[in-house]
Amino acid sequence: MEQHNSKPIRCIVKLGGAAITCKNELETIHMENLMIVSSQLRQTLMSGSASSRVVGMDWSKRIGFSEPPLLESDCSDQLVVDSKTFVVVHGAGSFGHFQASKSGVHKGGLSKPIVKAGFVATRISVTSLNLEVVRALAREGIPSIGMSPFSCGWSTCQRNMEEAEISMVINAIDAGFIPVLHGDAVLDSSQECTILSGDVIIRHLAAKLKPEYVVFLTDVSGVYDRPPTDLDAVLLQEIDVCEDGSWYVVKPALLGASKPEFTVASHDTTGGMVTKISEAAMIAKLGIDVFIVKVGTEHSLRALDGSLLGEIPNDWLGTAIRLVR
Amino acid sequence: MEQHNSKPIRCIVKLGGAAITCKNELETIHMENLMIVSSQLRQTLMSGSASSRVVGMDWSKRIGFSEPPLLESDCSDQLVVDSKTFVVVHGAGSFGHFQASKSGVHKGGLSKPIVKAGFVATRISVTSLNLEVVRALAREGIPSIGMSPFSCGWSTCQRNMEEAEISMVINAIDAGFIPVLHGDAVLDSSQECTILSGDVIIRHLAAKLKPEYVVFLTDVSGVYDRPPTDLDAVLLQEIDVCEDGSWYVVKPALLGASKPEFTVASHDTTGGMVTKISEAAMIAKLGIDVFIVKVGTEHSLRALDGSLLGEIPNDWLGTAIRLVR
Numbered sequence: 001m002e003q004h005n006s007k008p009i010r011c012i013v014k015l016g017g018a019a020i021t022c023k024n025e026l027e028t029i030h031m032e033n034l035m036i037v038s039s040q041l042r043q044t045l046m047s048g049s050a051s052s053r054v055v056g057m058d059w060s061k062r063i064g065f066s067e068p069p070l071l072e073s074d075c076s077d078q079l080v081v082d083s084k085t086f087v088v089v090h091g092a093g094s095f096g097h098f099q100a101s102k103s104g105v106h107k108g109g110l111s112k113p114i115v116k117a118g119f120v121a122t123r124i125s126v127t128s129l130n131l132e133v134v135r136a137l138a139r140e141g142i143p144s145i146g147m148s149p150f151s152c153g154w155s156t157c158q159r160n161m162e163e164a165e166i167s168m169v170i171n172a173i174d175a176g177f178i179p180v181l182h183g184d185a186v187l188d189s190s191q192e193c194t195i196l197s198g199d200v201i202i203r204h205l206a207a208k209l210k211p212e213y214v215v216f217l218t219d220v221s222g223v224y225d226r227p228p229t230d231l232d233a234v235l236l237q238e239i240d241v242c243e244d245g246s247w248y249v250v251k252p253a254l255l256g257a258s259k260p261e262f263t264v265a266s267h268d269t270t271g272g273m274v275t276k277i278s279e280a281a282m283i284a285k286l287g288i289d290v291f292i293v294k295v296g297t298e299h300s301l302r303a304l305d306g307s308l309l310g311e312i313p314n315d316w317l318g319t320a321i322r323l324v325r
Numbered sequence: 326m327e328q329h330n331s332k333p334i335r336c337i338v339k340l341g342g343a344a345i346t347c348k349n350e351l352e353t354i355h356m357e358n359l360m361i362v363s364s365q366l367r368q369t370l371m372s373g374s375a376s377s378r379v380v381g382m383d384w385s386k387r388i389g390f391s392e393p394p395l396l397e398s399d400c401s402d403q404l405v406v407d408s409k410t411f412v413v414v415h416g417a418g419s420f421g422h423f424q425a426s427k428s429g430v431h432k433g434g435l436s437k438p439i440v441k442a443g444f445v446a447t448r449i450s451v452t453s454l455n456l457e458v459v460r461a462l463a464r465e466g467i468p469s470i471g472m473s474p475f476s477c478g479w480s481t482c483q484r485n486m487e488e489a490e491i492s493m494v495i496n497a498i499d500a501g502f503i504p505v506l507h508g509d510a511v512l513d514s515s516q517e518c519t520i521l522s523g524d525v526i527i528r529h530l531a532a533k534l535k536p537e538y539v540v541f542l543t544d545v546s547g548v549y550d551r552p553p554t555d556l557d558a559v560l561l562q563e564i565d566v567c568e569d570g571s572w573y574v575v576k577p578a579l580l581g582a583s584k585p586e587f588t589v590a591s592h593d594t595t596g597g598m599v600t601k602i603s604e605a606a607m608i609a610k611l612g613i614d615v616f617i618v619k620v621g622t623e624h625s626l627r628a629l630d631g632s633l634l635g636e637i638p639n640d641w642l643g644t645a646i647r648l649v650r
Binding site: 026027055057058059060061098099102110113116117118119120121123124125127128131134135138141143144145146147148150151152153155165167168171172175176177187192193 | 456501
C-alpha cells in the first residue's frame with residue numbers, strides 16, 4: 001500500500017446520514033442542515049482569506065438554483081483552497097438504507113436476483129445523495145469532488161476493508177480538491193457483496209492519511225451514557241484513550257465512570273454508545289483527536305476549524321475522544 | 326498493467342452525447358432515445374431468456390417514476406445477465422460541455438480559479454448525466470453500475486490516457502454488472518487537468534478488454550463522405566482496415582473511393598469524418614468489429630445483438646469498419 005508523502009491532511013469530516021437526511025422520509029435531504037454544514041466548511045476552509053465572497057462551482061441548470069454562469073473575472077480573487085486539506089465522508093441516512101435492507105445487500109449473495117437488484121438500487125440511491133452533497137458544497141465555493149468507493153475499486157473481505165488503493169484520493173487532495181466519499185455497496189471476497197459504511201471508510205482513511213483530527217457531525221450533541229432520548233442521559237464530554245485502545249470517561253467527573261460500567265450487551269442498551277466510543281477510540285489511538293458534535297451548531301464550527309486542538313473549552317458541547325499523552 | 330483473464334467481453338457500447346441528450350438544450354436528456362437504447366440493450370442482454378418480464382432496479386423515489394418496491398418473489402425468475410458481458414460508455418452532449426468550454430478545463434491549468442471551478446462544475450454535470458443513464462438502464466432490469474473515470478483514478482498525460490488500472494471495471498463485469506462509464510474531467514500530468522473523452526476511454530478499454538465488437542450509437546445513420554447535412558452526402562457502409570491501420574471504403578462501390586480522396590484538412594471539411602474513421606480504424610486494427618449506427622433504430626438493435634458479425638446484410642443501414650482478414 002502506498003504511503004502518503006504529499007500534503008498533510010488537516011481533517012476528515014463525517015457527515016452522518018442522520019444529520020444530512022430526514023431519517024424517516026425516504027430519500028429526503030435535510031437541506032437546512034446540509035446548507036449549514038456547507039457554509040461552516042467554507043468558513044473553516046477559507047478562514048484567513050482576504051476575500052469572503054463565495055464563488056459557486058455548481059453551474060448546473062436546476063429548478064430553483066438558476067445561477068448565472070461565471071465570468072473569468074468573477075473568479076480572479078477567489079480563494080484557492082490549498083493549505084487546508086479536508087476529506088468529507090458521508091453516510092446514507094434515508095438514502096440507500098431502504099434498498100439495502102429490503103434486499104439484504106449487507107448479507108451478501110450476489111447470485112440471488114433480489115440481492116443483485118438491491119445492489120444496483122442501493123448504489124443509485126447513495127450516489128444520488130453524493131451528487132447532492134457535492135453540489136451543496138460546490139455552491140459554497142468548495143472544490144468538492146465526488147468519489148464512490150465502488151468506482152475507486154475498494155472491496156471488503158468479511159465486511160472489513162480489503163483492497164483500498166487510495167492514490168486517487170491523495171491525487172485529488174494534492175490537486176487542491178476536497179474529495180467527498182460515501183458509504184456504498186461494494187464487492188466482498190468472502191460473501192460476494194456487502195455495505196461498506198462511512199465509518200469504516202473513515203477508520204481506514206484516518207490510518208492511511210493521518211489527519212490532525214476527525215469530526216463526526218451527528219443529529220445529537222455527542223455520545224451519551226444511555227440513549228439520548230432518555231431524560232436522564234448525560235453527555236460524555238471528554239474521553240481519554242490509552243495506547244492499548246482502552247478508554248475512560250474524564251468529564252463529566254460526576255459520573256466517576258470508567259469503562260467497566262459500560263459492558264457491551266448483545267443488544268447495546270446504551271444506544272450504540274459503547275460501539276461508537278470503541279470505533280472512535282481506534283482512531284484516537286493513532287494520535288488523532290476525534291470530536292463528535294451536533295451538526296449546524298456553533299459547537300460543530302469550533303470542532304471543524306480546529307480550535308479544540310489542545311484544551312477543550314468549558315462551554316463546548318460535544319464529545320472529545322483523545323489519546324492520553 | 327493487469328491482463329484480463331476472466332470473462333470475455335462481448336461488446337462495448339458508446340452512447341454518443343448527441344444521441345442521448347438534446348444538443349442545443351443545456352442539460353436536457355433525450356429521454357425517448359435513452360429509453361429506446363435501454364430497451365434495446367435489455368433485449369440484447371436477455372435474448373435467450375425464458376422470462377421476458379422486466380424487473381426494475383431503480384427503486385428510488387422519483388416524481389413520475391413511483392415504482393412499488395420489489396418483493397423477493399418478483400425476482401425469482403429474473404434473468405441473471407451473466408453470459409453476455411457489455412460495457413457502456415457515454416458522452417456528455419449538453420451536459421458538461423458548457424461548463425468545460427466556459428472554463429477551458431480541456432486546456433489545463435488547475436491553478437487558475439476559473440479552471441478549478443469549471444472542473445468541479447463539469448464533474449457535477451457529467452456525473453448527474455451518468456446517474457440518469459444508470460437509472461434508465463436499471464429501470465429496464467439491466468444491472469448497471471455507474472463508474473466515474475476520475476474516481477477510478479484514471480489520469481492522462483498530454484491528454485492521452487496514462488494511468489488506468491481497470492481491475493475495478495473487470496471486477497464489476499465478473500460480478501455480473503454492466504459498468505457505465507463516461508467522459509469526465511481528469512487530472513493530467515503534463516497540463517494538470519483535461520477532459521477525457523468517451524471515445525478515448527473506449528479505445529483504451531477495447532485494447533485491454535478485447536471485446537468482440539464495439540457499437541457507436543449516434544444521431545445520424547453512420548459516417549458520410551461529407552457533412553451529413555449536405556444533400557449529396559453518401560453513407561459509407563463498409564470500410565476495410567489493414568493491419569497497418571490504413572483503410573479504404575468498400576461499399577458503396579460507386580464511390581470508387583480509397584483513402585487518398587479524403588485528405589485531412591486542418592479543418593476537417595468532411596465533418597470530422599476522417600477523424601472518426603481513423604479512430605474507429607485503431608479499434609478495428611485489433612480485430613474488433615466496429616459499427617457506427619443511428620440510435621434507436623432496427624439497425625442499432627442488429628448492431629447491438631451481434632447479428633452483423635460476419636456478412637453485413639444489404640438492408641442494414643450504418644457504417645461497419647472491420648479488419649481485412
